[in-house]
Amino acid sequence: MPTYLSPGVYVEEISSGSAPITGLSTSTAGFIGVVSDAIQIPISPLMQVSEEFPGNGEQTEFNLNNFPVNIEAKVKVLIVDTQTRNSSGVEIEPTFQAGNASKKAKITIEPAPTADQIVKVKYIVESVKVTNEVLVTIQKDINLSETPNWEIYLDKYPVNDDNTVPTWKLKANGTDLDSSNVQILNDDVYKVTRMTIPVTLITDDSTLYESNRTKTLITITADYQQRFPTFTPVAANEVKLCTNFNEFKNTLVISQGMKDRSN
Incomplete structure (x- = not known):
């Protein structure tokens, strides 16, 4: 053996x-x-990320770029001088909000970091952002009435698929679309993620067509959160x-x- x-x-x-x-x-x-x-x-694989925020003497709240953030791991925050960029800095204990309702995690630092200071943050995330993934490109004047929904497979799996408070956003040629009726489903059998998009999202948006009057093609892109696999x-x-x-x-x-x- x-x-x-x-x-x-x-x-x-x-x-x-x-x-x-x-x-x-x-x-x-x-x-x-x-x-x-x-x-x-690990049942829930994790990843540590780093971010920097410039101080201005007034701002005390800083939104982290990733969600969800692991609430059991310590969020490390250093105040660093912008001139020397001392890597050690001064470690502080911020107020941390995981943002379960808003889908935004943030830290609060008081007093506000000054203009000659940088806030360095290290924290643990359970997902990473995917931005501007191209879903489909269509001709602006094509007839879409016979196709009520688009079923599109995302490049990543699995993703945050809580349809009650979506963490994804769709854009058409860079213009935000109303994504409230867009649905996401992780298929755990075939290990793929499917997004369902109502075509009315495009056809009923007069502002979209007005802002793209001179363009013949409309490219739909998506921002979403890729979860780590379990x-x-x-x-x-x-x-x-x-x-x-x-x-x-x-x-x-x-x-x-x-x-x-x-x-």
Whole structure:
């Protein structure tokens, strides 16, 4: 029996023994998934990000660029002199608001940082922003009446898909659209995210057509929040035999979110 290091992915020739294995030929390599041992795979992968905000002597509230922010991890804030840009600075304890209702996280610093100071913030996020992803480009005068909805697959999976308080925004040639009726759904079986857009969002917006009077094409783009994938730990020394790539993908989820996390 070979020794498997943990975590890891292995390719191994599988012997059928005295009877064939359904769906797997003897010449096909089997995918072996994660073997959990001493290393714990987080259920909710995290990533640390850094931001800087210039002080002006008046502003005390600073909106963070990412949401959601991990509320259990400490938000580290340094006040740094703009001239020396001392990397150590002075660490302070801000008032932190996770922003669950507004979908905006922010910190409050009192007294307000002065014009010769920079606020450096480090915090942990559970998602990252995707901006200006091109969804579709259409001719402005095309007849869309026979297509009530567009079903579009986003480039990223999974994403924040709380349709009660959307965290996404659509634009047409850079102009904001009313995205309140746009729906997002994560398909956890096929590992894709689908966005449903009512065509009336485009056809009923007279301001959109007026602002693009000289243009023949309208490009619809989306801003949204990509979540990191969740993982289900495999019991210690348990090996998963997968007979096709979809089974392998469902057993060991590897996404762009984890690539971003490793950079």
